[in-house]
Amino acid sequence: MKSVIIYYSYSGNTRKVADVLSAGLMQKGEVEKIELASLDEPVSFFSQAHRAFFRRRARIKPAGFDLSSYDLVCFGTPVWAFAPAPAMNTYLDECSGLKGKPVVLFTTYGSGTGNQRCMNYMQSVLTRKGAGQFKRFSVQQFKVNNPEFINAVLKGAGI
Numbered sequence: 021m022k023s024v025i026i027y028y029s030y031s032g033n034t035r036k037v038a039d040v041l042s043a044g045l046m047q048k049g050e051v052e053k054i055e056l057a058s059l060d061e062p063v064s065f066f067s068q069a070h071r072a073f074f075r076r077r078a079r080i081k082p083a084g085f086d087l088s089s090y091d092l093v094c095f096g097t098p099v100w101a102f103a104p105a106p107a108m109n110t111y112l113d114e115c116s117g118l119k120g121k122p123v124v125l126f127t128t129y130g131s132g133t134g135n136q137r138c139m140n141y142m143q144s145v146l147t148r149k150g151a152g153q154f155k156r157f158s159v160q161q162f163k164v165n166n167p168e169f170i171n172a173v174l175k176g177a178g179i
Contacts, residue, residue, distance in 0.1 A: 021049035024087060026115075027096035028056040028107040030068070033128040033164045034096050040170040041094060041126065044179065049091075056107040057081045069101040075141075078106035088117030093151070094124040095142060099158075102134030104142055112145045119150035124179060127158045155179055 023045045029035035038053060045051045058078040061068065071078070087093050097108040104112070104127075125142050129135045139156050146154075157177040163169050 021045075021091045022052075022089065023049065023092040023094065024052045024054060024084075024090045025094040025096065026054045026056065026083070026111060027094075027126075028058070028098070028105045028111075029096075029128075030061075030098060030105065031161075033159075033161050034098050034126075036164045037126060037128055037159050037170055038094075038096050040167050041096075041124070041174065041179070044171065044174055045092070045094075052090075054083050056083060056111055058105075058107040061107075068105075071106045075103055075109055078110050080107050080110050083111065085111070085114045086117045087115055087121070088119075090117075090121070092122050092124065093118065094126065095146075096126040096128075097138070097142075099127050099129040099135050099138045102137045104138055108142075112142060116149070118146060120152045122153045122155070123151045124177075125154060125156045128161055128164060129158060130161050132158075132160065 025038050027038045042051045097104040155177050157173050
C-alpha cells in the first residue's frame, strides 16, 4: 500500500502526530510525508486565526497536488478558529486524483471548540472531489508528546 500524509504544522504538534501515523502506516507499505509551508503567514496568532476563520487561503510552496498514485491519502491540520489552517485550505482547493480513495483526516487542537466543524469542512471539500471512505481522529495539543496515546487513538479509528 502506498500512502501519503499531507499536513501543516505551525508549532510542531501536528507534525508529531503525522510522524506517529507515518510509523504505523509504514508497517503496511510505503509512506510519503508532505509538510505544507505557508509563504505568506502572519506572525501574530490573532491574524492567523482571523484568516482561518474566514477560510482564507495561503500561498504555499509547491507540493504534489495530484494524489492519484496513492492508495491512502491523509490530511492533517491544527484547528484554528473552527477551521483548518490557511495552507491546508489552499491544498484542499488544489489537490486532485481522489476519486474513490480512502482518506484519513486528523487534527490537533487546544480547547476542542470547533474541531468537528473543521473536520466536517475538510470532509465536505474532499467529498466533492470524489474521495471515498473517511476515517477521522483528533489529538489534543497536550497529548501530542504521548505516542502511546496517539497509537491508541489510531487503533480506535481503525487505522
